[in-house]
Amino acid sequence: MLRFHKLLHSISLWTYALTLLFLGQSVVAQEKLKEKLPIDPTVKIGKLSNGLTYYIRKNVKPERKIELRLAVNVGSILEDDDQQGLAHFVEHMAFNGSKNFQKNDIVSFLQSIGVEFGADLNAYTGFDETVYILPIPTEKKENIEKGFQILEDWASTVAFDGAEIDKERGVVLEESRGGKGAEDRMFRVVYPKMFQGSKYAERLPIGKDDILKNFKHDVIKRFYRDWYRPDLMAVIVVGDIEPAEAERYIKTHFEKLKPVANPRPRAYADVPARATSEGLVVTDPEATNHVIEIYYPSQREKETVTVSDYREYLVRRLFTSILSQRMQELVQKADPPFVFGGTFVGGYARGYESFQSIAYLAKGGPEAAINALVQENERARKFGFTAAELDRTKKMMMKGIERSFNERDKTESANLVDEYVNHFLQQEPIPGIEKEFQYHKDYLDAITLEEVNAYTAKNLPSPTTPKLVVLQGPEKADFKMPTKEELLAMAETAAKAEIKPYEEKAIATSLLEKSPTAGKITATKENTAIGTTTVTLSNGVTVILKPTDFKNDQVIMNATRFGGQYLFDAKDRFSAEFSSVVISQMGIGSFSPVDLRKVLAGKSASVSPRIGPISETLTGSCSAVDLETMLQLVYLNFTQPRKDQELFTSFVTKQQSLYQNMTSNPEFTFQDSVFNILYKGHAWSPKVPKGENIGLINLDKAVEIYKARFGDATGFTFVIVGKFDLAQIKPMLETYLGSLPASGKKSTFKDPGLRPVKGVVKKEVRKGTEPKSFIRLFWNGETPYNETENLKMQALSEVLNIKVIEKLREDLGGIYSGGVFARMSKYPYSNYSFGMALPCGPENVDKLITAALEEIAKIKKDGPTEADLNKVKETWKQQYVVNVKENNFWVSQLIQSVELGADPTGILSYEKRIATITPKDVKDAAVKYLTDKNYVQVVLNPEK
DSSP, rough: OOOHHHHHHHHHHHHHHHHHHHHHHHHHHHHHHHBBBBOTTEEEEETTTTOOOEEEEEEOOSTTTEOOOOEEEEEGGGOOGTTTHHHHHHHTTTOOSSSOOOOTHHHHHHHHHHHHBBBBBBBEEEOOEEEEEEEOSSHHHHHHHHHHHHHHHHHHHHHOOOOHHHHHHHHHHHHHHHSHHHHHHHHHHHHHHHHTGGGGGGGOOOOOOHHHHHHOOHHHHHHHHHSSSSEEEEEEEEEEEEEEHHHHHHHHHHHTTOOOSSSOOOOOOOOOOOOOOOOEEEETTTTTEEEEEEHHHHOOOOOOOOOHHHHHHHHHHHHHHHHHHHHHHHTSSSSSSSEEEEEEEEEEEEEEEEEEEEEEEEEEEHHHHHHHHHHHHHHHHHHHHOOOHHHHHHHHHHOOOOHHHHHHTSSOOHHHHHHHHHHHHHOOOOOHHHHHHHIIIITTTTTOHHHHHHHHHHHHHOOOOOEEEEEEOOOOOSSSOHHHHHHHHHHHHHHTTTTOOOOOOOOOOSSSSSOOOOOOOEEEEEETTTEEEEEEEESEEEEEEEEOOOSSOOOOEEEEEEEOOGSGGGGHHHHHHHHHHHHHHHHHHTTOOOHHHTEEETEEEEEEEEEEEEEEEEEEEEEEGHHHHHHHHHHHHOOOOOOOOHHHHHHHHHHHHHHGGGSSSHHHHHHHHHHHHHHOTTTTTOOOOOOHHHTOOHHHHHHHHHHHSOOOOOEEEEEEEEEEHHHHHHHHIIIIIIIIIIOOOOOOOOOOOOOOOOOOOOEEEEESSSSSSSEEEEEEEEEEOOOOHHHHHHHHHHHHHIIIIEEEEEEEEOOOOEEEEEEEOSSSSSSHHHEEEEEEEEHHHHHHHHHHHHHHHHHHHHHOEEEHHHHHHHEEEEEEEETOOHHHHHHHHHHHHHHHTTTGGGGGGGGHHHOOHHHHHHHHHHHHOTTTSEEEEEEEEEEO
């Protein structure tokens, strides 16, 4: 007894000790949750004496480049009544002259160092902020200096020359014009209802056309004087530069900026929460889709300040992700309630958010969509989620953060700089990826189903929550448009329906029931110049492998073979065109798309097949540890396409609903007309999808075509680039690619005789009610394919893009966007295509066509200036320097060399080849390809 008593005593002491230990750990854990989120130690944050904030981070992805940003905590919400649209206009004027750069000199200088206007150099204005985007190559110190000088000038010495302001009116008005149409007209009815009682309802950043046309020059200068000041600005520097050097540049250029005496207070607009429910029906004859939107009351965003807040953020992400997955499942039904849709927490305005539901309607009309949205929300609110759903979503989230963590030293500067912009403007936390990964490891798995369900029940809107229910779309004879009262009643009734809990369906846990019989590698060839290894498998499949360290957790794959849609009868063109899409919608093996997503939870691997006009391809990607999973998906896409009548019917229903009204949109009608004019109604002419085209897809024929092109792997070449080990991947290639069926029969493509019209053709298309026009010019013809000629033609198109910006946009103020493209193709016949697209006003059509043709004539006569050609060559060089260390670049270049039968080592000589292009080469290309005896001009004008 004594011994037993001592044993009990020792056990009690041990239990007591453990209890103290766990209590202590619990207290420590609770204290840790109260801690403030740290600032990422890799970024330096400072503030100058004048109030300007700065962020600096050294990052060498990509090398020899820095990303500069000027973030101004000012947008259209701060405009006075006579300034509506001028916050955005200021942004435009920043590129049109300053103290140290006359007129268009900023754009011209940046082009000369390889920074492309629009693609690289840019800016944007929102309700509450204006952000200037400036990437700078760092090989030359003077370029860095000039980059900071440009930021300083934007911040303090924009010129606002009167003549330049008046020229820029046309550009800004063209930007405004470009946004007009059915969507904009309906939005302007809905928008005041969304923001009723708030200043946001009156301050769209694009402003009012009458103000843009007529404002006095001092009105825009007043906005700049009032709001462009150091205390409302941040300079962000991320890239290949030493922090101390970056800080010196910042202090040199920005410490001199003077604070504004008696500054206007930077006020923030409120968004009152909706107090009552309301229905709203908005129609427009040019609308293409019927859309349901449900807006619940706005609420203040909860700040993420502490570790506990971050943990709550994880709970919220779990809740919204699972709800989104359920919504995706609804559209898999044979009679889907909507084409696509869901419920999400959307940013309303600075500091506000709200629950929003949206659905693009299917054939069932608004009631079916509203029932699905409201009842799925209510199902989650009442019954919560299942353990299986939570487990899968945790795996997905953990995989995502793990990949970001793995790439922490290979993250592009452009991605990092955006984080710091958002930290300055919206106080978004920046603890750094190491901390975020640790928080996920510490807290994600411990979040319980009960906790997520409780959060869902508390935060999802209830049936009695005030709401704005909106239906937008065209009025059609076959669509009964409800009244606003009937629409609201649908939502109220939907919430009262009897709802049952979600039922989880059991699925297989592995992709393959058994491993396929492996083939063998029969040949191996090294190319040391470009670091590739080419293996040939026993079934004849070729695989080009390039291991890289460009990313730590990325593998990219592409596969190609000649074949394609043109091999089939034109009467089956839509079954052929949509064949691979149909298969993707039905799934592979025993898995529907929804089930496939579930079985892949926690993995990052995807594969997409495509049957193009003259080839079939597969694209894929995966994380380094999921390479085998990606190859298993390849095997299943080849060998086990899934046929599912219900999912096919669902696909057709959704696509017909999506495309049935496309011809109501003037730009879709115009594009369809362009195709018909160019190709004279040829059976294989490209087409804008329409509902009746979708109805011509035959399930059996689509599956037959897919199996005909992917059932035999003979002739396929795969390219795999990324983070993998050759010894590790070879057995996988033997198992999953070496086992693919292959007859040995050679595959090729067919030329259907699709050729563009010859001679000079000029046509006009009239469609639409807005005063909007669109100019399309085309030069097409046959020519022997030659890579050097292709480069010269590309140089010609880029030189013309420079002239389009200089002359048509900046000098004439006739366009906001627009551009030139060029393409040379070897198959199915050797040809070139050259085109120009210019959206504009009807009053400017003739003037712009004349100006565009004059610029072409100048190049045909004199060639481009050396300066303009050098801008193009420097841009290409800078792009190449970055791209050559990207996996995607190598995949595309290697695939292209396979398709063209070219020497892949030519990838390495690109800089030398572009260096040899001369102004005479470009002039000769213009004379050869841009003949005035063979071009097509098609113009869209509004209906009279």
